[in-house]
Amino acid sequence: MGIGKEVSAADGRGAPSGRGAAASPIEFRLDAGSGVPTYLQLVQQVEHAMRLGYLKPGDQLPKVRDVVAALAINPNTVLKAYRDLEIKGLAAGRPGQGTFVQATLSQVALPELTALRRSLSGWLTAADGAGLDEDGIVALFTSALRDFYERRSGSRARGGAASGGTEGVA
Amino acid sequence: MNVVETRGLGKRYRSTWALRECTLAIPAGRVAALVGPNGAGKTTLLNLAVGLAAPSEGEVTVLGGRPAGSPAALDGIAFVAQDTPMYKNLSTADMLHLTRNLNRRFDQHYAEARLADLGIPLKRKAGKLSGGQQAQLALTLALARHPRLLLLDEPVAMLDPIARHDFMATVLTAMADDGVSVLLSSHVLAELERVADYLIVLSRGRVQVAGEVDDLLASHRVLTGPAAEAATCAGRRAVHLRRGEVQAHLLVRSAADDPVPVGWEAHPVGLEELVLAYLREPGASEPRELAALRKAEPSEVTK
Numbered sequence: 001m002g003i004g005k006e007v008s009a010a011d012g013r014g015a016p017s018g019r020g021a022a023a024s025p026i027e028f029r030l031d032a033g034s035g036v037p038t039y040l041q042l043v044q045q046v047e048h049a050m051r052l053g054y055l056k057p058g059d060q061l062p063k064v065r066d067v068v069a070a071l072a073i074n075p076n077t078v079l080k081a082y083r084d085l086e087i088k089g090l091a092a093g094r095p096g097q098g099t100f101v102q103a104t105l106s107q108v109a110l111p112e113l114t115a116l117r118r119s120l121s122g123w124l125t126a127a128d129g130a131g132l133d134e135d136g137i138v139a140l141f142t143s144a145l146r147d148f149y150e151r152r153s154g155s156r157a158r159g160g161a162a163s164g165g166t167e168g169v170a
Numbered sequence: 171m172n173v174v175e176t177r178g179l180g181k182r183y184r185s186t187w188a189l190r191e192c193t194l195a196i197p198a199g200r201v202a203a204l205v206g207p208n209g210a211g212k213t214t215l216l217n218l219a220v221g222l223a224a225p226s227e228g229e230v231t232v233l234g235g236r237p238a239g240s241p242a243a244l245d246g247i248a249f250v251a252q253d254t255p256m257y258k259n260l261s262t263a264d265m266l267h268l269t270r271n272l273n274r275r276f277d278q279h280y281a282e283a284r285l286a287d288l289g290i291p292l293k294r295k296a297g298k299l300s301g302g303q304q305a306q307l308a309l310t311l312a313l314a315r316h317p318r319l320l321l322l323d324e325p326v327a328m329l330d331p332i333a334r335h336d337f338m339a340t341v342l343t344a345m346a347d348d349g350v351s352v353l354l355s356s357h358v359l360a361e362l363e364r365v366a367d368y369l370i371v372l373s374r375g376r377v378q379v380a381g382e383v384d385d386l387l388a389s390h391r392v393l394t395g396p397a398a399e400a401a402t403c404a405g406r407r408a409v410h411l412r413r414g415e416v417q418a419h420l421l422v423r424s425a426a427d428d429p430v431p432v433g434w435e436a437h438p439v440g441l442e443e444l445v446l447a448y449l450r451e452p453g454a455s456e457p458r459e460l461a462a463l464r465k466a467e468p469s470e471v472t473k
């Protein structure tokens with residue numbers, strides 16, 4: 001106990017300038033050249049982190065003040081992003097505490113995600129070996145994805161919802 | 171509440187008008203950016219709002235109707251002038267001491283904590299600090315008064331990218347903590363989009379366009395299509411035209427759900443593009459026919 005220097009906020013002792021107390025699991029970054037409005041970049045990064053399991057329900061989003069200090073952006077922009085996430089039902093503000101993740105966008109846990117990523121990069125190697133370039137791979141993946149969801153919604157309609165998720169795709 | 175309100179405001183230096191017919195209402199809780207080329211009247215407008223200059227015509231009030239320059243107005247505002255002037259031979263500690271004694275309200279604790287955070291030594295003479303540190307010192311002195319309106323004249327023009335980022339981070343953090351409203355002048359357009367949520371474009375002493383950034387972006391877009399139809403397509407809403415022999419880009423006042431003319435493509439406009447268009451077209455804020463748009467277009471093929 002108590003060896004780790006940055007273990008969550010000093011218990012009992014009120015840390016006055018409380019710097020990393022209750023830190024958020026994620027940090028924002030900005031891509032100035034993307035042409036995507038700043039608030040939307042923040043929204044998309046939260047959604048992305050939720051999808052990949054970096055953010056789970058109950059996790060705190062970075063405090064407005066910390067985002068402002070780190071990125072030198074207008075606090076109203078951060079508030080706008082968080083309001084947007086609240087409207088989408090993904091986050092909720094708690095008065096005096098901050099904004100917290102409320103819903104989940106992905107049921108997949110991190111280890112499974114890592115395994116899926118590994119099998120996908122195996123597939124990518126095969127596609128590359130077969131002579132597909134990046135655009136070709138994207139086109140193939142997109143059309144396969146579309147087929148998959150069309151077929152699945154078709155079989156759902158017929159009442160045959162396939163159960164038991166992991167079937168070998170290779 | 172409006173933090174700055176002007177009506178028919180003008181300032182004349184001898185025979186030239188530095189600012190003319192300026193009517194504005196800048197709401198509280200914003201970072202308002204005053205943009206325009208050198209000599210557009212930005213500094214004049216700031217000086218009038220602070221009370222360092224007296225209007226030649228019209229009026230200006232701050233913080234909900236207090237006459238600019240009155241004790242009630244000065245109590246709530248802080249101003250950092252261009253090049254952050256300071257007593258170069260005084261130490262940082264002496265600058266704090268001086269500012270504390272010259273002001274009714276001064277948060278010594280905040281100022282010292284802030285300077286310690288920034289690693290600015292109290293014993294160093296102000297003139298020996300780096301450009302970024304001098305700017306941060308001036309900003310700290312201004313913020314320690316806990317103003318409700320902070321005015322900054324070209325605050326980052328002379329700073330390197332990191333000093334610029336840190337300076338703006340300090341300003342915006344004060345806004346998040348204290349709710350201070352900010353009015354700053356700048357000709358660094360690239361960084362505006364992340365910082366400003368209210369925009370005033372000045373050119374040759376006149377306001378070209380002013381409003382909430384979101385509203386301005388939502389009410390303008392770029393139309394791309396055949397150059398021959400540009401005049402018909404533009405109607406009376408064109409701000410700026412760039413045309414080649416065959417293809418033309420039109421910046422128009424238009425809502426996102428307005429129908430797009432057949433054969434034309436609509437794109438959203440960025441803040442920098444919008445500002446440049448208004449600066450290139452003085453008078454664009456008035457509805458006018460396309461023929462009135464400036465003729466000497468660099469991309470226009472005339473021969």
